[in-house]
Amino acid sequence: MRVVAAVARSGAIGERPTGPILVDEWARDSDSLPREPQCCGIAWRARMGWRTAASSAALAALTALFGAGCADSNGPGANPESGGTARESSTGPAMRSTMDDIAERGELRVCSTGDYRPFTYRDANGAWSGIDIDMARDLAAELGVRATIVATTWESLSADFAQRCDIAAGGVSVTLKRAKEAFFSDAYVVDGKTPITRCENAARFRTLEQIDRPGVRAVVNPGGTNEKFARERLHRAEIVPHPDNNTIFDEIRSGRADLMITDGAETKWQARRHPELCAVHPDQPFTFSEKAYLLPRGDVVFQQFVNEWLHLRKHDGTYDRIARPWIG
């Protein structure tokens, strides 16, 4: 699993970067990130880059709300003593945000599935753990509220999120389908789909051509990007649905299924837990995908805050500290 140190450090807002800047396994980045110009109390991060293009209209509205001085940090309003207008307009009518609802409620509602380690897990006693569970708790602490984890499923994630949650966390992949309905935070992990199988079969299932053959049983959890991948890419192999993602790897161990194609991070975690299972080329997966937090559509204020928090936590050691016990 690779970690995104910064999604895009150059280019104007809305401009697609040449590619994510990656660091190896949880490596710490240096302090050498370029400083972003602060504008009207908001860091207009160039690293927000192309993903923010989706919210450019909302950003434009925010810019208008906070004043034209935002456009030029050397322009009128940049210096509070210059008598410019930016400061005045920033005290104008406040833009209502999920941030305000969270503060009033005293609670951050976090949708999570609890079935995808190392990111989210709910044990038999109902206790939650995982990298993204701890990260969500850290976000709640930063907001000065309690975190309430709201159990959801991959099939009902989008609907549950829209109705019941402020954020969804737990290995959520960025997809364009979801991006039509919600915002995403910046990505914090780059991953992709790769096979996991019993080790004696690892050489047999390296390519999709090898896997997609009659007689091969690929077990699949419903509702997420795994199922989408399997249904789009496997036509001759048998797709074996298994509804419980916490017991799905037992299907492979027992021999009832031959393999599963899932995210590299999960194959590594499960292979460490079950030595008879092998992650097949988890660092050269079949696909490119990113993990991010799902956020309310249109709420640029909350999105900006979450991105600032995430950026700092990726660089102050918090993310590494939380992730290390899960990834070794």
Ligand SMILES: O=C(O)C(=O)C[C@]1(C(=O)O)C=C[C@@H](O)C=C1
């Ligand atoms: O849908 C997504 O966002 C996911 O990445 C979740 C998903 C999936 O693709 O089904 C990924 C791996 C886990 O095995 C469970 C769920």
